[in-house]
Amino acid sequence: MKQKLVVVGAGMASGRMLEAVFEAGGNFDVTLFNAEPRGNYNRLMLSPVLSGEKTYDQIVTHDADWYQAHGVDCRFGEPVVKIDRANRIVTSNTGGVPYDALVIATGSAPFIVPVPGKDLPGVVAYRDLEDTNAMIAASRPGARAVVIGGGLLGLEAAAGMAARGAEVTVIHLMGHLMERQLDPAAGYLLQKDLERRGIRIHCKGATKAILGTDRVEAVLLEDGTVYPADLVCMAVGIRPEVRLANDAHLDVGRGITVDDQMRTSDPAIFALGECVEHDKQVFGLVAPLYDQAKVLAATLLGQQAAFKPVQTATKLKVTGVDLFSAGDFADAPGREDIVFRDPGRGVYKRLILEGAHLIGAVMYGDTADGAWFFDLIKQRRDVTDLRDTLIFGPAFQGGAQTDPLAAVAALPPEAEICGCNGVCKGKIVTAIGGGATTLELVRSTTKASASCGTCTGLVEQVMALTLGDSFSANANPPMCKCTDHTHEDVRRLIKSMGLKSIPAVMQDLGWKTVGGCASCRPALNYYLIADWPMDYTDDRQSRFVNERNHGNIQKDGTYSVVPRMWGGVTTPAELRAIADAADRYGVPMVKVTGGQRIDLLGVKKQDLPAIWSDLNAAGMVSGHAYAKGLRTVKTCVGTDFCRFGTQDSTGLGIQLEKLLWGSWTPAKVKLGVSGCPRNCAEATCKDIGVVCVDSGYEISVAGAAGMDVRETEFLCKVTTEAEVMEVIAAFTQLYRENARYLHRIYKWVAKVGLDWCRAQVEDPATRRALYDRFMLSQSIYQTDPWADLAAKPADWAPIADLTLRAAE
Amino acid sequence: MTAFIDIAALEDIPRQGARLVKTVLGCIAVFRTADDQVFALEDRCPHKGGPLSEGIVHGTSVTCPLHAWVFDMNTGQAQGADDGAVQTFAVRLEAGRVLLDATRLARRSAA
Ligand SMILES: Cc1cc2nc3c(=O)[nH]c(=O)nc-3n(C[C@H](O)[C@H](O)[C@H](O)COP(=O)(O)OP(=O)(O)OC[C@H]3O[C@@H](n4cnc5c(N)ncnc54)[C@H](O)[C@@H]3O)c2cc1C
Numbered sequence: 053m054k055q056k057l058v059v060v061g062a063g064m065a066s067g068r069m070l071e072a073v074f075e076a077g078g079n080f081d082v083t084l085f086n087a088e089p090r091g092n093y094n095r096l097m098l099s100p101v102l103s104g105e106k107t108y109d110q111i112v113t114h115d116a117d118w119y120q121a122h123g124v125d126c127r128f129g130e131p132v133v134k135i136d137r138a139n140r141i142v143t144s145n146t147g148g149v150p151y152d153a154l155v156i157a158t159g160s161a162p163f164i165v166p167v168p169g170k171d172l173p174g175v176v177a178y179r180d181l182e183d184t185n186a187m188i189a190a191s192r193p194g195a196r197a198v199v200i201g202g203g204l205l206g207l208e209a210a211a212g213m214a215a216r217g218a219e220v221t222v223i224h225l226m227g228h229l230m231e232r233q234l235d236p237a238a239g240y241l242l243q244k245d246l247e248r249r250g251i252r253i254h255c256k257g258a259t260k261a262i263l264g265t266d267r268v269e270a271v272l273l274e275d276g277t278v279y280p281a282d283l284v285c286m287a288v289g290i291r292p293e294v295r296l297a298n299d300a301h302l303d304v305g306r307g308i309t310v311d312d313q314m315r316t317s318d319p320a321i322f323a324l325g326e327c328v329e330h331d332k333q334v335f336g337l338v339a340p341l342y343d344q345a346k347v348l349a350a351t352l353l354g355q356q357a358a359f360k361p362v363q364t365a366t367k368l369k370v371t372g373v374d375l376f377s378a379g380d381f382a383d384a385p386g387r388e389d390i391v392f393r394d395p396g397r398g399v400y401k402r403l404i405l406e407g408a409h410l411i412g413a414v415m416y417g418d419t420a421d422g423a424w425f426f427d428l429i430k431q432r433r434d435v436t437d438l439r440d441t442l443i444f445g446p447a448f449q450g451g452a453q454t455d456p457l458a459a460v461a462a463l464p465p466e467a468e469i470c471g472c473n474g475v476c477k478g479k480i481v482t483a484i485g486g487g488a489t490t491l492e493l494v495r496s497t498t499k500a501s502a503s504c505g506t507c508t509g510l511v512e513q514v515m516a517l518t519l520g521d522s523f524s525a526n527a528n529p530p531m532c533k534c535t536d537h538t539h540e541d542v543r544r545l546i547k548s549m550g551l552k553s554i555p556a557v558m559q560d561l562g563w564k565t566v567g568g569c570a571s572c573r574p575a576l577n578y579y580l581i582a583d584w585p586m587d588y589t590d591d592r593q594s595r596f597v598n599e600r601n602h603g604n605i606q607k608d609g610t611y612s613v614v615p616r617m618w619g620g621v622t623t624p625a626e627l628r629a630i631a632d633a634a635d636r637y638g639v640p641m642v643k644v645t646g647g648q649r650i651d652l653l654g655v656k657k658q659d660l661p662a663i664w665s666d667l668n669a670a671g672m673v674s675g676h677a678y679a680k681g682l683r684t685v686k687t688c689v690g691t692d693f694c695r696f697g698t699q700d701s702t703g704l705g706i707q708l709e710k711l712l713w714g715s716w717t718p719a720k721v722k723l724g725v726s727g728c729p730r731n732c733a734e735a736t737c738k739d740i741g742v743v744c745v746d747s748g749y750e751i752s753v754a755g756a757a758g759m760d761v762r763e764t765e766f767l768c769k770v771t772t773e774a775e776v777m778e779v780i781a782a783f784t785q786l787y788r789e790n791a792r793y794l795h796r797i798y799k800w801v802a803k804v805g806l807d808w809c810r811a812q813v814e815d816p817a818t819r820r821a822l823y824d825r826f827m828l829s830q831s832i833y834q835t836d837p838w839a840d841l842a843a844k845p846a847d848w849a850p851i852a853d854l855t856l857r858a859a860e
Numbered sequence: 861m862t863a864f865i866d867i868a869a870l871e872d873i874p875r876q877g878a879r880l881v882k883t884v885l886g887c888i889a890v891f892r893t894a895d896d897q898v899f900a901l902e903d904r905c906p907h908k909g910g911p912l913s914e915g916i917v918h919g920t921s922v923t924c925p926l927h928a929w930v931f932d933m934n935t936g937q938a939q940g941a942d943d944g945a946v947q948t949f950a951v952r953l954e955a956g957r958v959l960l961d962a963t964r965l966a967r968r969s970a971a
Pocket residue numbers: 060061062063064065066085086087088095096097098099130131132133157158159160178179180205208293296324325326327335336337338339341367369472504
């Protein structure tokens with residue numbers, strides 16, 4: 053008969069343990085309880101979710117298919133309330149389940165400072181998805197957030213909310229930030245970096261009370277300072293979640309006491325994770341918990357294994373902040389320091405030696421050598437011979453040149469690369485030898501860099517070393533020769549570091565050229581427009597000629613002029629004005645375009661302002677036929693005139709064009725709206741297409757009819773015109789915020805996956821937020837460029853005419 | 861002999877942009893960099909005649925708007941793998957005014 057294994061808590065530790073049990077072929081009937089209404093996900097990655105760099109879906113570690121494949125009976129949203137040891141039954145809020153073996157993996161609970169006001173609505177901790185979502189909802193631009201606690205969690209919370217535009221203040225009890233991991237000098241550099249991003253830091257601040265009547269309004273400190281707050285996040289520490297174990301009279305110290313096999317004082321009950329105490333030690337980082345998971349899996353399978361805690365190293369997961377700390381760095385007799393400072397670059401490194409051994413390392417600003425130092429600490433290597441040049445890292449040992457890869461090359465095979473998952477260099481090299489030639493493959497085979505992700509760079513370096521040139525060939529190339537960052541990195545850093553001008557991006561991300569080049573400048577200009585519509589002003593000189601001059605340059609240096617014809621519908625008066633303009637300016641060609649409008653080709657640059665103002669006078673605006681932006685909405689005649697029409701496709705197309713025109717996008721966007729599946733508007737090869745049916749509107753996306761031809765894929769179906777408008781605006785905004793410059797919608801969707809896009813626009817809150825951000829941007833960018841530019845015709849003519857002077 | 865002619869105020873040229881001067885030799889593009897240096901180049905790309913004045917200005921280079929050849933404005937030489945050059949003309953900045961050397965322009969018209 054199969055043994056019944058009951059697990060309480062679906063967290064990081066138990067998830068890893070179950071994996072190990074099933075991988076080893078363990079044959080159990082597993083029931084998995086979780087207080088949170090969801091299964092295992094990567095808790096570490098809540099910080100990138102908070103800052104907007106990841107979505108919840110991307111951090112789920114075990115999905116419904118996985119549980120089903122392994123026959124796990126999932127009881128999510130069912131907290132266990134009682135353990136009956138005598139009869140071996142656990143009871144949740146819905147009933148009892150018998151067990152042969154029980155695993156307690158309840159993690160820890162956030163510590164809440166017992167001050168008045170701590171229970172007011174708007175006070176959250178930082179532990180789970182609910183907390184994260186509460187912070188996301190509260191961090192609207194301009195909202196004020198106070199974070200109590202300047203440790204790892206508090207600072208990740210602060211940086212995440214700041215990246216979303218909130219005004220954040222961090223209140224920290226001690227004299228410097230992260231005092232458990234950093235010394236004062238590194239803490240100071242960190243504080244300066246965070247302040248530069250607009251986060252206010254108040255050290256030596258003791259919270260006296262949280263003020264507010266119906267919800268939080270402010271935080272009062274002992275020294276009398278008051279910080280107004282729409283949200284307060286308490287991140288002052290955690291304590292092991294031991295209530296169940298206490299009630300069941302298991303041995304409990306600070307955590308549930310376990311032996312080397314992870315067994316509690318009851319031989320049928322095991323425990324692991326942050327809820328345990330092993331050899332007087334409790335845990336707060338995942339690396340040792342994963343070791344516990346392996347040990348417990350072995351114990352359950354009747355194999356020999358013993359848990360031995362390893363040293364842990366810390367990194368802060370705030371994009372753009374590089375810090376590393378490992379080992380022990382308190383001052384003590386017999387200890388010596390080696391310190392290196394380069395204030396200009398914001399680099400600080402400190403090594404702590406005791407006798408012949410390195411026992412601690414703190415690094416800020418340049419952490420490339422962290423893994424090497426950490427390895428020296430763990431191996432307790434005698435460093436007497438290296439001492440003179442130790443601080444310069446492995447690249448300096450043995451006279452090698454400072455090749456960035458040298459640090460990694462110098463690591464022995466057993467050196468740990470991924471701390472979260474305990475993956476050493478040798479294991480990665482073996483996986484690469486076995487065919488894992490992309491980062492994704494290395495991640496899936498070894499788990500290296502699959503948890504917190506801060507070691508991604510190191511893993512890539514190991515790959516570059518092992519694969520040589522063939523690695524860079526399949527890596528994501530940098531944006532252009534001016535920088536080593538990829539488009540994706542740059543977009544992410546613009547948001548997370550709050551960079552709001554082209555010079556700021558170039559300065560803070562270390563551009564290698566002065567003023568960039570014709571490839572990165574338009575991209576940066578677009579990213580800044582899309583990410584900071586309120587703060588950034590469009591830089592005309594960073595645009596390609598077509599967008600700068602609001603017309604497509606032709607091969608002879610003349611331009612084309614295309615007025616907007618909403619939904620492809622025009623009037624005799626408009627046609628007359630177009631005809632007059634064509635005559636007046638001697639336009640050599642008048643052509644009907646594929647997007648249902650009229651193109652006047654061959655207009656001289658100096659005539660542009662005049663022809664624009666003539667067309668403006670007849671009520672027409674620029675058609676943005678030159679723009680990485682909304683081009684056209686092609687329609688059929690629909691119910692107005694067609695006997696097959698099911699909806700007013702023409703009217704809907706006009707509404708869509710009026711909603712979307714003027715918006716800048718990574719590449720051009722064309723829409724089509726057909727009144728029935730006969731699809732006369734060719735909606736299914738557009739970037740976004742709508743096909744009307746009797747019961748509503750089918751929205752599909754990611755079509756193309758250019759060098760690539762592809763049919764759109766179904767996004768969703770809605771029943772009202774208002775929903776069509778909201779979905780399409782939200783989808784467009786999603787594209788605006790995430791795609792790389794010049795990638796059409798189909799290319800971007802191929803990268804991020806249609807499922808992800810659909811999840812975003814189907815979730816009502818996310819869709820609404822996207823829609824609102826789109827409309828905010830439209831309130832600034834939906835203007836007719838012709839009207840503005842036609843007002844200054846002199847700018848379009850030569851500045852001087854020396855032919856006249858020479859003739860005199 | 862050089863003959864500098866006042867053509868415009870510096871402020872008339874946008875930073876990282878250009879304005880045209882019509883001459884008997886064709887159009888000359890007068891550029892202004894982000895740090896207010898000025899350069900004057902023939903406005904015809906040697907590749908297929910693209911108007912360099914409409915290119916993106918970065919540092920002291922300009923990229924042709926038609927097929928992205930890059931020219932060093934100091935020398936008029938195409939950069940990188942492309943081979944070709946445009947004529948350059950001397951320009952001076954005096955009290956906020958841009959002066960262009962018209963020697964070659966005048967000689968041609970006198971002839
Ligand atoms: C925002 C954030 C960032 C972090 N970043 C890092 C990092 O960069 N590096 C690092 O090493 N560590 C980091 N940590 C710490 C790391 O997440 C924890 O060490 C780890 O999650 C602990 O794993 P666990 O399985 O013990 O507990 P958890 O992952 O907390 O899982 C415990 C689960 O048990 C459930 N539970 C509790 N009581 C009951 C009950 N009675 N019945 C049923 N279910 C119950 C809880 O709902 C929870 O889902 C971070 C933590 C947070 C919150």
